[in-house]
Amino acid sequence: MTVPVETFFLHPEAEGTLQSQIQQMIAQGILSGRFQPGEKLPSTRKLAQHLGISRITVTLSYTELLSNDYLTSRGRSGYFVSETAPVPPIFAASPVTPDAVDWTRAIGQKFSGGQTPTKPQDWAHYRFPFIYGQADATLFDHANWRLCAMQALGQRDFGPMTTDYFDQDDPKLIEFIVRHSLPRRGITARPEQVLITLGAQNALWLTTQVLLTQRRHAAMEEPCYHALHDILNQSRCHLSHVRVDQDGLPPDAIPPDTDVIFTTPSHQCPTTATMPMDRRRALLDRAAEMDALIVEDDYEFEMSFLKPPSPALKSLDTDGRVIYVGSFSKSLFPGLRLGYLVGSEPFIREARALRASVLRHPPGHIQRTVAYFLSLGHYDALVRKMSTTLHTRRDTMQQAITDTGLTIAGQGASGGSSFWMRAPLSVDTSQLAQLLKPQSVLIEPGVSFFSGEDKPRNYYRLAYSSIPSSRIADGVQKVAETLARLV
Structure with a gap:
């Protein structure tokens, strides 16, 4: 070099x-x-x-x-x-000189200290990684992804790769989403109603910034995706937490002054509950009654391997009040950070302008690579392969949970990639997680999914997306044995 x-x-x-x-x-x-x-x-x-x-x-x-x-x-x-050049001297660490700036006064708004937990970067080195949302290298189609990336780097695609679209997106990717992805959820949309985002989390942030102010009210599920807690708290809107049941978000429990409702009907996060059709219609009626908007996070609908997924809320919406959030990060790999928003044109127009002021648009090369991977059929083949494997892993884990006497608090009716678990009330699952780490077992404590001061601490999540079936039973056995020592 x-x-x-x-x-x-x-x-x-x-x-x-x-x-x-x-x-x-x-x-x-x-x-x-x-x-x-x-x-x-x-x-x-x-x-x-x-x-x-x-x-x-x-x-x-x-x-x-x-x-x-x-x-x-x-x-x-x-x-x-020279290979024998003088070695850099080793000095004692210099004392840190404090800044002259008083940062407690200089910082106008704080974004740190939220509820989103950090996952171990070395999770793949653990033998029993029951953690959610990580890519399994044994399932991913490396060869075809590489070919699509090389094709996107070719001379023919030099324009899409290098062009500054300003506030627009790769038309090839938009076309596939409109013609193939959305119809599978029963959704009809025009290109002007779709916006590419840096994953579902970015889509939720854009939506929150456009729709909510300090005077408006939002309702969110309890428990809920921990990053949404942070996003809504940062918006400084009035916030209500609506406890979910075995069918997801109960419409009647939503406060009447709510302006925006956030929900995950396909696989409630984290309980994995699937909202039945009659409740979906009741939720739409409740929103119409209050003149509220609904933000539907459909983050894992591809993982419906037990039975076909129910139609999206957006597909049942005749008023234009549902904003749909989709993501490729879960079905491809989380580091991709690519998702999309679907909504009425006035909303998408504002979300597009906000995105342009922050990051213009997601990188053109990434958009074009994904467009090729989708349009050439590799994505569908990958989803089928993942669904088959996850189905097997789910059956293995469910049997192991039954054999060890652990308690399932929630499981999706159509599939998913995790079980929502409940330990005895006296157990703090954060302590359980710490005791399991030296045994090469990773679990996710559930406390970060709840809000308020008196959060339940006895829930945890066991995911099977990143662990082979052959290791599941032994890992679950270690969880059960360690849990027994804490009771």
């Missing part, structure tokens, strides 16, 4: 000759660790031209560094950092 010539510059206030300044510049780069042994330095001609000095001055500097073993010369290949 060659050290970029742009990293070299002469400080206007530096003392000493030009030759000594260059020597000091390179020596400091080596001693600080910025220049590594074996890295190639710019040629004397190139560095001289970059610094605007004579080539002989650079040559003399390199020669002196060569004699001091900072550099080595390799024939006609040039100058390199």
Whole structure:
């Protein structure tokens, strides 16, 4: 690797000759660790031209560094950092100098300290990772994804890859969503009613910013997706938490002054409850009665392998009051961060303008790669493969849970990728999670899904999307044994 010539510059206030300044510049780069042994330095001609000095001055500097073993010369290949160059000295850590700025006063609004938990980055090194929403490398279609990415990088797609769409999206991806993805949920939409987002979370944030103010009221499910807690709290709107039951969000429990209702009817997050058709219609009637809007997060509808998914709320909506949130992050991989919003044109217009002011649009290369992966049929094949595998894993986990006597608090009627579990009331599942980690078991404590001061601490989630069937029974057994010690 060659050290970029742009990293070299002469400080206007530096003392000493030009030759000594260059020597000091390179020596400091080596001693600080910025220049590594074996890295190639710019040629004397190139560095001289970059610094605007004579080539002989650079040559003399390199020669002196060569004699001091900072550099080595390799024939006609040039100058390199010597493998035996002086080692960077080890100094005691410098004391941290506090800022002169009073950040408690300077920060106008805080966004840290929310409820969204952090998942271990090394989760794949655990033998029993019962955590939700991570990609399983054994299921993903690496070969065809690579081919689609290469196709998107080709000369024919140079425009879509490099164009600044400003507030627009890749028309090929929009076309597929409108013609293929949405009809599977019973939804009919025009391209002007679809906006690509950086995942479902970004879609929820855009929706919240457009629809809610400090004077408006929102209703959300309890328990609920923890990131939505943070998003709605940051909006400073009036917030009501509506306790879900075995069928999801009960419409009659929604406060009458609600302006926007957030719900996950296909697989309630995190209980995985599926909202029946009669309740879906009752929810639409309740929203019409209050003149409220509904934000439908349909984050996992592809994982309906037990039976076909129920029609989306958006498909039953004749008033235009449902805003639909879809995502490819769960069915492809979470790092993709690609989702979409579907809604009436006045709403999408404002969401599009807000998105443009923050990030313009999701990267064109990512959009075009996904468009190819979808349109060439690879996505459908992947979903079928995942559904078959998850069905097997679900059956294995359900049997293991039955055998060990653990308690299921919620399971989706049509599928999904996790079980919502309940421990005895005396158990804090955060403590349970800590005791399981040394045994190479990861679970998700449920406390972050609840709101308020007196949160129940005995719930937890067991996901099976990232663990092979062969390990599920042993992992569940470890959960049961550790839980028994806490009771």
